[in-house]
Amino acid sequence: MSGDRYKENEARIEEIIRTINIGIITQEAANKLRFEAERLLVENRKILEKGEGQVFLVSIQGKKVVEKELVL
């Protein structure tokens, strides 16, 4: 589920922040981690943009599932 992926990414970003903050890694390694965090932030933003905000009425007709957009 994308929510799980979102949370995993967030946890990794927090870990990266902690690692950089401790300051015992090289600048090159920190730079790599910074890029990784930025990539994860972009991925999370994409997860948030999933979906169109549509409402569908769903039912079974025969053996077929029918989705019909519902305007409220």
Add this chain to the structure above:
Amino acid sequence: MNEEKLNTLKEKHSISDVHSVSSLNDYLYNKFQSDPTLETIHLLGEVSNLSVTSKNYMYFDMKDKNSKISCVVFKMPLKQRELVENGKEILIHGKVDYYRGQGRAQIMPFNILPVGEGILATKLRTLKEKLKDEGLFDESKKKKIPFLPNKIGIITSKGSDALKDMVNSIHGKFSNMDIYVYHSAVQGDESAHQLCEGIEFFNVIHPVDVIIMGRGGGSLEDLMSFNDESVARAIYGSAIPVITGIGHREDVSIADYTADIHEITPTAAGKVAVPDKLEIISQSEKFKYQVDAAYRKLVKIKDKEKEIKKKQTEIKMKDKEIISHAMVIEQEKKMSIWYKIVILILLMIILGLIGTVIF
């Protein structure tokens, strides 16, 4: 209706009297007022359809197996008011009034006395105890609602205000969330069966990440499908978490007890199903800032470390220079002593030679 029109109709249809709605209601009101039996009565029945207004007026029905009558309480001590609960059997001492505005009889209680539980309430209590004993309400069995569902399934009546409330509250917090609605009757004979079908549909045929089951308020009888054993078992058996938002604040059904999350209204149920997108984005911005700040801090530390190293190297170089300079001086010192000794020896040799020549 004016007098002239009434007289015309009397003449036209050869009838002795024609009432307007108001005059008939006035007539009935007077009849009620003048009947001593209706002045003070004791009425035994079960409370149903209770609602309390913002001014604390109570409106409810007293009913038995075949019939019901409205009751209204404007002022009454709290102890007696507390006796009025849906499904409870009570004894009312009051008068029967005729409400002309709506043309109906209603009871105005002076006093309310407890009797015991009504048949419906007893049935519900027994079922509730049975399901509780079986563990259907156990907190430990409640499923966790996902942080960010991809799809939300709603089981309710497709044209209801409850559906609009749920959709609005979901989209109010997360505008691009896709919602799938399974239409089900929410009262009446077929409703319990259709609610169960809805749960099965979202579990087996069209999976979603969270299910919301909701409907607006109603009388205890209207909400009975949510007190049905089969609905409770379907909710309990659902692999997908179920949120309920049934009725109003005071309505708690067996479905609510069984659900993974029970909210007091459909609006509240919609709100709890999704996170606030703006809040998440703001948290994400915070993370970005923290990453940049941590990196800038690290770069500063590393720059300082480089500077310190550079200075240390410079100091070492200087130290080396000083040491080598000192060594040169020392050597020079040593050299000059040897030089002096050699000169002295040479002088002594020369003096020795001169002495030998002279003597």
